Structure formats: structure tokens, C-alpha cells
Amino acid sequence: MKTPVNAIDSGTLRENPWRKRPTLPMSADVKPLFNAERFIRKWGRSIRKRIYWPQLRRKFAEKWTVESGKEQFVKRSYNSYADYVEHQRAKLGLHDLEKYDVKFREVLRERLSNSGICWNGRTVLCLGARIGTEVKAFVDVGCFAVGIDLNPGKGNRYVVQGDFHDLQYAADSIDFVFTNSLDHAFDIHRIVGEIHRVLKPEGRLIIEAVAGQGEGSPPGFFESFFWAKIDDLATLIEQSDFRLSNRVDFECPWKGQQLWFEKKFSR
Numbered sequence: 127m128k129t130p131v132n133a134i135d136s137g138t139l140r141e142n143p144w145r146k147r148p149t150l151p152m153s154a155d156v157k158p159l160f161n162a163e164r165f166i167r168k169w170g171r172s173i174r175k176r177i178y179w180p181q182l183r184r185k186f187a188e189k190w191t192v193e194s195g196k197e198q199f200v201k202r203s204y205n206s207y208a209d210y211v212e213h214q215r216a217k218l219g220l221h222d223l224e225k226y227d228v229k230f231r232e233v234l235r236e237r238l239s240n241s242g243i244c245w246n247g248r249t250v251l252c253l254g255a256r257i258g259t260e261v262k263a264f265v266d267v268g269c270f271a272v273g274i275d276l277n278p279g280k281g282n283r284y285v286v287q288g289d290f291h292d293l294q295y296a297a298d299s300i301d302f303v304f305t306n307s308l309d310h311a312f313d314i315h316r317i318v319g320e321i322h323r324v325l326k327p328e329g330r331l332i333i334e335a336v337a338g339q340g341e342g343s344p345p346g347f348f349e350s351f352f353w354a355k356i357d358d359l360a361t362l363i364e365q366s367d368f369r370l371s372n373r374v375d376f377e378c379p380w381k382g383q384q385l386w387f388e389k390k391f392s393r
């Protein structure tokens with residue numbers, strides 16, 4: 127029999143479950159001998175990759191541009207914005223994200239818990255959140271979190287359709303914006319402007335940035351914007367009315383740095 131909603135102790139509802147309870151087993155921890163559904167998904171992905179990948183490679187060749195005076199950044203050349211969107215949307219469905227989803231959720235939850243912030247009830251917007259892994263980590267620590275992505279896939283409970291160049295949210299309305307997807311920018315200045323607009327005056331921007339080309343990590347096939355060093359990205363953000371307040375190295379899901387920014391002033 128179902129417990130009537132009003133029979134649940136309202137105190138328990140307000141608590142952050144991850145503070146008190148041991149981590150629940152997640153799907154990738156449970157390994158059946160043969161998982162037919164997983165096998166079919168893997169098979170479908172491999173066929174899609176064989177057919178789709180060469181077409182994508184032909185259409186989006188490795189052509190990069192560098193603006194004079196801004197040699198620390200490279201931008202992928204697209205014929206149009208529609209081409210950029212098509213390229214970025216194509217990423218979902220080509221990779222198996224099951225293990226990544228469990229691992230990144232776990233390590234990000236740990237980083238957030240160690241940050242000294244009281245997360246309960248904070249509002250968080252995650253940009254380029256794909257299947258919602260980072261959104262789940264913020265929910266785990268007690269936030270009201272939502273993600274946006276050009277391609278959140280069907281039936282995603284954590285991420286809605288959206289473009290981080292043109293956010294559908296009100297000015298001064300969000301406590302934290304999180305993103306690890308700035309290497310997928312088409313126009314970085316426009317994105318940073320949008321983040322500045324939606325953050326509350328005391329809001330914070332958290333960027334997880336992958337190590338740059340000059341730090342041993344070249345951009346991959348889906349990256350559209352890249353930096354020589356993480357410092358270069360940090361400087362660019364600081365030049366857009368943000369102040370860098372903290373930075374933390376990490377190794378998972380890739381080698382990078384978590385950068386915390388405060389809004390300098392309202393525009």
C-alpha cells in the first residue's frame with residue numbers, strides 16, 4: 127500500500143539525503159551476466175558510428191581559425207550557425223555514457239561537498255549538461271538544479287532543450303551557473319554575457335575547464351573553441367566583468383581545473 131503524502135514527516139523532506147545516507151548502488155555498479163538491452167544499445171551505437179561518423183568527419187573537417195592578437199584561442203570554422211548546431215547535436219548517441227554518468231556524478235558531488243558552500247535550496251543552471259550528470263550531482267547536495275543542452279535526448283528529466291548563447295531564463299534569477307562545456311562555444315563572449323545576465327548579483331559561475339593545448343590536451347572532434355592554457359580562459363572570463371575567486375585542480379573525468387567566479391557588478 128502506498129504511504130499517503132501527508133503521512134511523510136516534512137522534516138525528512140527538507141533534509142539533504144546524501145549527507146545522512148550511504149551512497150545508493152547505481153545502475154553501473156550492478157552487473158548482470160548478460161544485459162540484452164545494453165547489448166542492443168551498444169550494437170545500435172556501433173552501427174550508427176560506422177555510418178554517421180565518416181559523414182560527420184567529411185562535413186566538419188579539422189579547420190580552425192585564430193584571430194590576430196588572440197593567438198591563445200582557436201575556433202573551429204563552420205559555414206554557418208546551423209552547421210555548428212548540427213555538429214554539436216550529433217555527439218549524443220555516439221558514446222556510451224553509462225559509466226561516465228556514475229563516475230562524474232560521484233566525483234563532482236565530492237568536489238561540491240568539499241567546497242564549503244551550504245548548497246541546500248540553491249538554484250543552479252548547468253550549461254551543456256547533455257544527459258544531466260552534473261545536474262544530478264547538484265541535486266544530490268541539496269540544490270534545485272536544471273540543465274540545458276542543444277540535444278538533451280528524449281525524455282530527459284534533468285535537462286531541457288536550450289542554447290547557452292541565448293538563455294531562456296530571467297535576469298538576476300540564478301544562484302550558480304555551472305559548465306564544463308565552454309570548449310563547445312560558438313561565441314564565447316556571448317555565452318559569458320548571458321551567464322552574467324542570469325546570475326543574481328551575488329551569484330557565482332563555476333567552470334570546469336579541461337587542460338589546454340599548451341598543457342598537453344589537444345581539442346577533440348566535437349570541440350569548437352579551445353585555449354592554450356586554462357589561465358587564458360580564466361583571463362577572458364575576468365575581462366567580462368567576473369572576478370576569479372578560487373581554483374581547484376582535478377583529474378576526473380579529465381585533467382582540468384574548477385574555476386570559481388563572482389560577478390563584479392551589474393551591467
Ligand SMILES: C[S@@+](CC[C@H](N)C(=O)[O-])C[C@H]1O[C@@H](n2cnc3c(N)ncnc32)[C@H](O)[C@@H]1O
Pocket residue numbers: 214215217230253254255256257258259260274275276277288289290291306307310311312
Ligand atoms: C562534452 S559534452 C559535456 C556534457 C556534460 N556537461 C557532461 O559532462 O556530461 C558538451 C555538451 O555541450 C552541448 N552543447 C554544445 N553546444 C551547445 C550550445 N550552444 N548550447 C547548449 N549546449 C551545447 C553538447 O550538445 C554536449 O552535450
